[in-house]
Amino acid sequence: MPRPIVERWYSAGLYGFLQPVLTFGSNAVPIALFDVLLASAGAILAGAALLDLADFAGRGRWRGIGRIVVRTVVWSARLYLIFVALWGLNYQRERLADRLPFDAAAVTDAAAARLAAATVDRLNALHATAHAEGWLTGAAIDPALAGAFERVVRDLGSSHRVVAGRPKRSFLDWYFQRAGIAGMTDPFFLETIVASDVLPFERPFVIAHEWGHLAGLADEGEANLAGWFTCLRGTPGHQYSGWLFMYDEAFRVVPRGERAALAARLGPGPRQDLRAIRDRVALHVSPRVSAAGWRAYDSYLRANRVAAGGASYDEVVRLALGLRIAPRF
Numbered sequence: 037m038p039r040p041i042v043e044r045w046y047s048a049g050l051y052g053f054l055q056p057v058l059t060f061g062s063n064a065v066p067i068a069l070f071d072v073l074l075a076s077a078g079a080i081l082a083g084a085a086l087l088d089l090a091d092f093a094g095r096g097r098w099r100g101i102g103r104i105v106v107r108t109v110v111w112s113a114r115l116y117l118i119f120v121a122l123w124g125l126n127y128q129r130e131r132l133a134d135r136l137p138f139d140a141a142a143v144t145d146a147a148a149a150r151l152a153a154a155t156v157d158r159l160n161a162l163h164a165t166a167h168a169e170g171w172l173t174g175a176a177i178d179p180a181l182a183g184a185f186e187r188v189v190r191d192l193g194s195s196h197r198v199v200a201g202r203p204k205r206s207f208l209d210w211y212f213q214r215a216g217i218a219g220m221t222d223p224f225f226l227e228t229i230v231a232s233d234v235l236p237f238e239r240p241f242v243i244a245h246e247w248g249h250l251a252g253l254a255d256e257g258e259a260n261l262a263g264w265f266t267c268l269r270g271t272p273g274h275q276y277s278g279w280l281f282m283y284d285e286a287f288r289v290v291p292r293g294e295r296a297a298l299a300a301r302l303g304p305g306p307r308q309d310l311r312a313i314r315d316r317v318a319l320h321v322s323p324r325v326s327a328a329g330w331r332a333y334d335s336y337l338r339a340n341r342v343a344a345g346g347a348s349y350d351e352v353v354r355l356a357l358g359l360r361i362a363p364r365f
Contacts, residue, residue: 039130047129047252052196054122055226059199059250062227066175068206070222070229075207077115081108123223126254132261136193137360147357149294152286156301158279163305166276171236177202181240184269185247188262191361198251201228203243213320215329218242221249233320237309240277241267256337257351260285261359264352280309285353 062069085104092100116124132138172178182200189198204227206212212220212231219242220229228246230239241263248262260281267278283306290298302310 037125037128039128039134042125042128043130043135046125048195050121051123051126051252052194055250055252056197056199058122058226059201062222062225063177063199063202066204068204068222068229069225069227071207073224077111081111119223123221123226123254126252129252129254131255132192132253132258132355133358138355138358139360140358143354143357145289145291148286148289148353151282151353151357152290152298153301155279155283155286156298156306159276159283159306160301160303162272162276162279163303163309165272166237167305169271169273171239171273171277173236173239175203175205178240178243178274180271181244181266181274184274185244185262185266187269188265189251191265192251192253192262194251198247200247201226201243201250203228203230203239205230205232211325211329214322214325216317216321216326217329219246221246226250233316235309235312235316237273237277237280238313240270240274241281244274244278255351257355260352261355264356280306280313282352282356283310289353 084107088100088103089097090100092098092103177200185200186198201221206220206229209232211217212229213233218231218234218238221227222229228243228250230242230246234242243263244266245259245263247266248259251262253259253262264278264282267274267281270278287295287298
């Protein structure tokens with residue numbers, strides 16, 4: 037579909053109406069409604085399949101199997117259409133770089149190096165205050181983070197109110213940990229799900245990233261940018277979480293010969309926190325499960341018109357340097 041039509045009639049229209057309603061409703065429920073949907077659909081399909089096999093026992097069993105296949109295809113199609121209507125069409129909306137002032141000339145190696153240096157400086161400056169302040173780790177919405185997110189949504193050009201999602205845990209948590217998935221936005225009930233192994237100083241950015249999806253930013257790089265902006269406008273603890281995320285992103289775009297000097301400038305506190313994140317990943321993530329999950333998600337993104345696939349996560353540095361509403365580096 038033409039992106040301007042999706043932007044005007046769906047993202048700013050239908051989705052702008054549905055998101056506050058669905059997220060407000062899902063926030064009132066302590067469990068992940070996505071889990072209820074998966075369990076209910078699985079139980080109904082399994083029960084119907086058993087009845088089909090019983091009705092067509094013996095020589096008619098193949099007819100029962102055929103009915104199971106047809107039902108599964110039809111249900112999958114229905115769920116996909118519901119997904120598209122409730123959230124999925126956001127994949128076809130206009131990109132931030134196309135609808136906001138974007139200076140491509142500002143995206144340079146020198147600017148990326150300055151961003152990386154600023155990241156190190158901010159981590160060193162914020163570490164002590166952030167740890168003394170601490171972070172919320174429960175299921176409640178952090179009001180300071182939500183307030184920062186509300187301001188970012190306005191700056192990114194949203195014409196409608198976006199309700200922040202209550203961070204929940206899913207019964208898929210074991211898979212999230214093995215696959216290295218820190219969070220997820222439920223596209224049916226528009227709720228926020230966070231993996232239980234995410235460290236306290238990681239949580240503000242992970243939650244803000246998922247809130248970016250709730251704002252209709254389906255592109256992962258754009259959701260990363262919204263999460264980073266949100267953290268930078270929050271408390272020192274939120275800011276520290278945002279700069280921790282940006283460290284790895286900026287580090288990757290710095291020439292290899294300069295990375296050692298950049299890492300050497302990190303103070304012992306931020307260095308210890310980055311090591312704790314790596315240790316968490318090494319402890320819980322299964323390389324095979326993670327690789328399989330990443331390939332599946334890359335295919336999913338490409339099927340939904342995200343040409344960069346999984347590489348769209350890395351777009352945040354380009355957006356951070358080029359968007360005029362971002363800090364200058």
